[in-house]
Amino acid sequence: MSKTIQIASPGQFSDLLKSSRIVVTDFYADWCGPCKQIAPIYEQLSASLSRPNHIAFVKVNVDTQKEIASKYAVTAMPTFMIFKQGQVVEKVQGADPRKLQAVVRKLAAEAEGGSSSSGFGGSSGSGGWRIGDLPKGYGDVTDQVDVKGLELLNSDSQFGGVRVLFESSKPTGLAKGKAAESKTKDWVESDTDEQLMMFMPFQATLKVHTLQITSLPATADDDDEDEVPMRPKTIQIYPNRPHILGFEEADDIPATQSITLTEKDWDSTGTATIPLRFVKFQNVTSLVIFVVDGDGEGERVRVDRVRIIGETGEKRDLGKLEKIGDEQGE
Template sequence: MSKTIQIASPGQFADLLKSSRIVVTDFYADWCGPCKQIAPIYEQLSAQLSRPNQITFVKVNTDTQKEIASQYAITSLPTFMLFEQGKQVDKIQGADPRKLQAVVKKLVAAAEGPSSGLGSSSSGSGSGSSWRVGDLPKGYGDVTDQVDVKGLELLNADSDFGTVRTLFEGSKPTGLQNGKAGEKTKDWVESDTDEQLMLFMPFQSTLKVHTLQITSLPPTSEDDEAPMRPKTLQFYTNRPHILGFEEADDIPATQAIELSEKDWDSTGTATVSLRFVKFQNVSSLVLFVVDGEGSGEKVRVDRIRIIGETGEKRELGKLEKIGDEQGE
């Protein structure tokens, strides 16, 4: 469900500017083509970064809210305005997704600094770096925000737990927040009939994928029915759709990796370094969790983060298969 608030009156907007530390505002119109083009990216930022009373994403229809549009001198669409503690701190005119993402994340990162008081209770930014340990590989950044969340697919997931979008939230998993894995919120994914999971991740831009970070926080008890951490992983690049389990057995993986106990750090995160030369021009990625590290029947995954570089933006809603026949 979208976390973006549709502004219905000047009073509502004024109240939000007072009650939320950061307010990101999208001034748009229904007839505006560029507004429609960038809307999915704005919604994705909202889904990743919104936090009650701290970071709020809103939309203002300039045709129905002319008083607000006039107050802030909106002369072109789309226009994005960023407010901190009620004061305008930035303005972006036009449908420039990279600039929008950069400005919003810079503001959120500044708000999550040591003096902000937001870090430990945050539901996360796109990087989610506040709870993970270690530095990103030199020269690369968190590109998880390039995942096209509307195209995500996950096979063999137990519906009693989180959805596929849960995997890409920046928020700190409840297993870390509370020191235990059995929370009522169940903000993780578990496999259903056996230990296998198949995840399809389409991207908004072609990516150079350097590293994948997988967080898994199974219970620490000796319960034989407790879910396991992933062990054997297979990656497939540039598939036009998700693979079936039998189909994956017949297709050579771009890379296969086997994790061991030493690969998991104190946050329950394994950093998977990919053969970078094979992941240079990636429009989609399929992750196949083949099995778990024990003798259980289910596998658990809490979060996934993608590290690399963004490339050429692809047309929204269109996934083109790009040849992955690249040299070692």
């Protein structure tokens, strides 16, 4: 007998997210050929890994449950989302059996290992390195960033590009042992001075509740403190700009919100959680984040990760859902 749960209402899905620690969700449509092709594999995973109140496998028909599909910005079939403690931690688009099996079994193994971390989960399963709880009623919407449209001004090319800021993987700055010896510079540093200007467009209209910025400057090994990058201090935020601002242009435009961070704002993972004036960030299609200066006397600022917490806009055109083929899998 199948253990997969067919979702019949938004309330049923919401209750399940609260009652089961991990919820694997198959967003499908009856007219979608690739959805039918991968369905037997999904059922096999469900039969072998389902555990009451712990790991649940569900199916959501996007044609009959449009409210749920809209809430999670599902625009292509099939889409698989894995929720951990009510938040999306993995997303797989397309009929890719190997990738689906890999991410599901990985999370199931973590659950079997008794992991009880309440850390934030990103858009991939390695995002649980953050600490604290998400604001009630809101989730991680970083996966709505349109990475193709990202821009970053005054960044040093010796370090990671702007896309690295939105990865959910644990920064190497937090790694220990052999991982700490990695030469991968998975962070961003400013170049000619301490200022950074970033433009991030979104794939959907968002309600942005909170920003999280992670900064992990290294400890100085010598007396030259100017060589050690600083954490951001003053940050200005501009929503709904059509393009990135120039530094002089930003001086002439009042920011919608300006934040000054102090040492006590950074937690043990090097992350500062910045609540926004929510009423000012209700219908956001893009954000410009301007790091005005750093906290110290150095000449460079370092940023490792950026995370956006909020809610995806409800207005989606579900009439233009795509079919995603199974060319990635066999």
